[in-house]
Amino acid sequence: MSDTRVLVLIGAGSAVFTRGLLADLITADDLGSWEIRLVDVDAEALSVAARLAAKMVEARTAGNRITVRTSTDRRTELPGADYVVTCVGVGGRPAWQRDHDICREHGVYQPVGDSVMPGGISRLLRTVPVMVDVARDVADLAPDAFFFNYSNPMTANVQAMTRHAGAEPVGLCHGMHHVQRELAAFAGLPFEETSTLYAGINHLTFIYDFRHNGKDAWPVVRARMERELAEPPEPSDIGAIWENGKAWHNPFSWEIFRRYGAYPAANDRHVLEFFPERWAGGDYYGKKLGVDAFSVPEILQWGEDRYQGMRAQAEDSAPLDASAFENSTGEQEQLIAIIRSITFDRRQMFSVNVPNRGSVPGLPDEAALEIPAVATARGLRPVSVPDLSAPLTSILARRLTSVELATEAAMTGDRGLAVEAMIADGAVTDPDAALALTDALLDAQRAFLPRFA
Known part of the structure; x- marks a missing residue:
């Protein structure tokens, strides 16, 4: 063998x-x-x-x-x-760019x-x-x-x-891991000495317990947040794609923290999309979402530039970037640690997206939730999260409705269900507008949608 x-x-x-x-x-x-x-x-x-x-x-x-x-x-x-x-x-x-352009044409x-x-x-x-x-x-x-x-x-x-x-x-998604690291830095604490409890759905995961060496670390976090948000923001902090460690970089996430006592991963750029009714016309703290706040063309260009850089290295028109072998911070970072924990049965904890199956009361068993799990030689074992608050659980339950409708539409090619998913999502509530936007997206992406033919 x-x-x-x-x-x-x-x-x-x-x-x-x-x-x-x-x-x-x-x-x-x-x-x-x-x-x-x-x-x-x-x-x-x-x-x-x-x-x-x-x-x-x-x-x-x-x-x-x-x-x-x-x-x-x-x-x-x-x-x-x-x-x-x-x-x-x-x-x-290219398909991502088409989605962005068509949504903007329809006011989203x-x-x-x-x-x-x-x-x-x-x-x-x-x-x-x-x-x-x-x-x-x-x-x-x-x-x-x-x-x-x-x-x-x-x-x-x-x-x-x-x-x-x-x-x-x-x-697997590195968002939850990175946000814990950012919270530790925000509080001036060594990441390795912090721990969290959390539950949610990918890109909307509520960290409701944050500790430093076993002690509640939220008071330290809250004190810095209140101090920074009491000052007016620098315009460059609002809607910047790259994290800068300042409270004004994620004002909506801190609003959620103030209201619910839990910080949402993975920060404003992702989290605000789960509350579309709050950003009519894309207005976000004086900027426009996807345009000059978390610019979609900017992130797409960044991805294309990185790919072309890789291509140049592959084709010998640029030297191999040795920094790739240094500190890992990419999406794959958690995967290697999980493989290591499985291989040596270290039973370390990681954030994973798996079916609920009773881990979080009040949410469907089949719902894929982002929760802690232990990586063992027999695989990942989810950890029960019985104490997520009822208000946060209700937010997640509401967001899962659109996911369920859209998934069924995808598997069956049902245009009507796709429209209903758009309405349930909350960004477009007028049925005629939802139908027009759905049809425009289906038409633009028809090469990838054989079930809707």
């Missing part, structure tokens, strides 16, 4: 994620030997990722324990997998559009059926593999893959 483990990465054309994962595995000597199978339906993007991977392995002379192979057919690569990771973006950045402004509001619903409609097909293949060909998903919209994808494919995916 070989000691080499097999990891299949589906959606490997996402070169940034692939680079981060490879860098972490190459530098993780304690995790032993790996065969990395890169899969993507886009042969050109896959070729870029493969060439970059080869250069990285060579740069660290890791060929004796890291091998890489590629395919556009996931079914040939899944048998024998120990780990399966999905990072799929159906339609890529949003800063992300990868989870909720009309842009998020559009992404859901084209992504969920693809993810269910992937999950069916995983369940069929790699039933014993640990299955991790990074694809958005996370909540809908995990719910649908569990319900319709009989798979057991675990959704």
Whole structure:
């Protein structure tokens, strides 16, 4: 029996994620030997990722324990997998840009559009059926593999893959981990000495308990928040994409904290999309959402620039960026720690997106929630969160309604349900306006929506 483990990465054309994962595995000597199978339906993007991977392995002379192979057919690569990771973006950045533009044309402004509001619903409609097909293949060909998903919209994808494919995916997102780190820094505390309790849905997870060496750390956090928010904001702090550690960078999240005693991950850029009725016309503290507040074109251009940089390195027109092998802070960061905890049965705690199954009272058992879990040699074991407050539970229950309607619409190709999901989401409440926007999005993304033909 070989000691080499097999990891299949589906959606490997996402070169940034692939680079981060490879860098972490190459530098993780304690995790032993790996065969990395890169899969993507886009042969050109896959070729870029493969060439970059080869250069990285060579740069660290890791060929004796890291091998890489590629395919556009996931079914040939899944048998024998120990780990399966999905990072799929159906339609890529162009489809994301189309969602953004069409929503703006219909008077809807949003800063992300990868989870909720009309842009998020559009992404859901084209992504969920693809993810269910992937999950069916995983369940069929790699039933014993640990299955991790990074694809958005996370909540809908995990719910649908569990319900319709009989798979057991675990959704991972670095948002919760990063927000805990930011809260520690905000309070002037070492991250390693802090702990949290939380529950929610991806991009709307309520941290209701925050401690430093076992003691309540909220008073320290609250004191700095009140001090900073008592001063007028710097315009550059409002709606900046990159976190800067200031309270005025996330004024709405702090408003929620004041009102409910819990801080929402993952900060204003994501959280405000779950409360669309508060941002009529996209107005956000004197700026416009998705335009000069959390600019969508800016983040898309950043992603494209990073990809082109990876491509240049793969094609030898730029030197390999050695910083990739240094401190890991990317989406894959938590994955490597989970693999390590599983491998050595360290039973460390991580934030995961899994079916509720009674972990949080008052929410549906099938709902995919973001909650703590312990990584053991037998897999991830969710932790019960029985004390999330009733008001916060009711907010989550309301948000899950649109997810349920949109997921059913995606699987059945039901245009009427898609419209109802738009209305339930709250960004567009007029039925005629919701119908017009839904039709515009379905038409623009029809190449990725065969069930709506």
